[in-house]
Amino acid sequence: MHMIEEIVREVAGATDEEMTEYSECKRLMQMIEAEMRERRYEIPRYRWLAICAHLLAFVRRMASGEKLPEVEAELFEEIHPNMLALSRRILFGQETGWQEDRTEVFLLAVHFEAIRADQGK
Numbered sequence: 320m321h322m323i324e325e326i327v328r329e330v331a332g333a334t335d336e337e338m339t340e341y342s343e344c345k346r347l348m349q350m351i352e353a354e355m356r357e358r359r360y361e362i363p364r365y366r367w368l369a370i371c372a373h374l375l376a377f378v379r380r381m382a383s384g385e386k387l388p389e390v391e392a393e394l395f396e397e398i399h400p401n402m403l404a405l406s407r408r409i410l411f412g413q414e415t416g417w418q419e420d421r422t423e424v425f426l427l428a429v430h431f432e433a434i435r436a437d438q439g440k
Contacts, residue, residue, distance in 0.1 A: 322367070323348045330371040343378045344371060350409050360438050370430050377410065387422045395425060402431040420426055 327345045331338075348371055355362055380387070384432035395403065411419040 322419060323352055324360050326371050328398075330368060339382070340366055340375060340378050344374045345426075347374045347378075347409060349424065354409070355434065358438075359424045360434050362434055366430070366434060366437075370427075373427060373430060378425070380423075381415075381417045387426075390425045395421075398425065398428045398432050399435060402428045402435060405431055 324345065327341060327348055331341050331344055348367075351370065377387075379380055403424060406424045407419070410427060411417055
């Protein structure tokens with residue numbers, strides 16, 4: 320089984336691949352995988368699990384309309400602009416109908432920033 324599918328099944332606990340949460344989470348994970356492969360970033364399994372758990376919660380928040388509290392503006396300065404742009408593109412770049420949310424962009428970008436730091440770049 321492909322690694323992304325295996326991780327999504329593990330985190331989402333899905334048995335029905337048509338489930339919207341499962342499908343959306345898997346789609347987002349595949350987009351991230353392609354972006355990271357292009358950058359030649361190696362991502363350990365534990366990071367993939369954390370990203371998948373985050374994405375599953377994100378998909379559920381988008382479906383329910385739940386909003387997280389705003390992140391303080393100065394925290395954005397700690398994240399490389401390219402990682403924020405990547406996060407925004409992954410979460411809101413497709414025609415999903417989801418309202419862009421700065422907090423969601425920031426939280427996923429934190430994962431990307433940790434991966435980037437691990438690469439020494």
